[in-house]
Amino acid sequence: MNKTVMLFLSLFIAGFAQFVSAQDAKPNVVIIYGDDVGYGDVGVYGSKMIPTPNIDKLADGGIKFTDGHCSAATCSPSRFSMLTGIHAYRHDIRILAPNAAMAIPTDILTLPKLFKKAGYETAVVGKWHLGLGDGKNKVDWNGEVKPGPIELGFNYSFLLPSTNDRVPCVYLENYRVVNLDKNDPLYVGKLPAGAKSTVYPDARETPEAMTYYKSTHGHNNTVINGIGRIGKMWGGKSALWNDETMADEFVKQARSYISTQKKSDKPFFLYFSSQDIHVPRAPHPRFQGKTKLGHRGDAMVAFDWATGEIMNALEENGMTENTIVIFSSDNGPVYDDGYDDGTKVKTSTEEADHGHDGSGPYRGGKYQIYEGGTRVPFIIRWPAKIKAGQTSAAMVNQIDFVHSFANYLNIDLADDEAIDSRNMWQAFMGEDKKGLPYMLEEARGLALRKGDWKYIPSLKKMRRSKDGKKSQVVTKAELYNLGEDKGEQNNVVEKYPEVAKEMDALLLKLKNSDGIRK
């Protein structure tokens, strides 16, 4: 062979090898997770009153799912399920208190552990609300706060520990509270005898301290930044977060994480968990007044901005093409969740005085078993593999991320791992337009979806009458055909007793099983 041919051949082989490795390079994965963002709060899902150009662009570049769900109608349960592939009711997980212990056991498989096994770097930035500490020992906020995300498989974490309406109102980076002054120790719950830490106003004694806005039901303990919070905290004054710059802080952290990853030869998984649009909604002044919907609408504009920033960070680092971006929410919309923040929208269209309905055409929202509780915006973009501009009506659920990624990354799941997680890779990639054959939905009780059918079993509930007397009521079972009744208005349980019976039996079987997969 002459030299020119040799050179040509070796260049060709090198180029081909590079091409193959680029094709095979594992994609980065970013989950952008909203808090209380409803189906109807996003432009491409029908919102006309809140502009969301960045989220819309994300959807245009990939798949918009119209039947995509979080596993439950509240935060901690949904996050628990997304990260473990296990239904939250099996572990009795409800909304966690400010000083709750970590809800996810450290010895089970989690989504970040799975990515780690596949050679990924992993990080979480933003709202946690899955508890911290082992529950046996009191969390020492002045020392190392653990176990936490690191023990669950995240290499790096920058957290809002609970929710933005709960104490402690500080950021936690890995094991440490950020900017804590040891002369002003931080305590959550009770102030130890003799401790000398900053005392904050208690809204029950000094309601006038709530200068940012007034709050009701339960948000009336510690007042931080003029906002009443759930729970008591002392000290840590130098570490307090600023509510109005929280979105900027999380974006800054995520941006810096993404650019650091550029230097690494490993792919990464980033769980970006925004506090928007949960109460107390306190968007930065540059977003205030951007909608006619008060702080709730404006917080959504801030979240759209944050989403755009994550996309920009990927673009600036040349990562757009081979990064899977998943955009979704932890539960459906809520309007007045305890703060007088100018939000006037209500769940039902008749009452919506601004004409905006955060649950879109669906009934109910946060806390509720109707579709609005768990059917949320659900977008997946992956330019390298997924054709842009798709809409999919496949029924999909965040609880299936664990198994689906395990399948994609060639990691076997043991029978007792992620027991409720099914492999929905084809549906997530837009190749299967049907998705799940059936699915549980979780609020205070369970409901079952099977195709267009939605079944809510009869429930025993305690009710209090006007004169304060408690009594037990048994609600009627409900059956809806979402194909013709999206809004769950016509209960057809009496018209289709056979369907109801079948669904009741399946729901019970799944509920009491050792996992949906079995």
Ligand code: NG6
């Ligand atoms: C409720 C709070 C609500 C919100 C919710 C958790 C009261 C009366 N309400 O208990 O404001 O914090 O818990 O929201 O305290 S979630 O999105 O994290 O599930």
Ligand code: CA
């Ligand atoms: Ca939430």
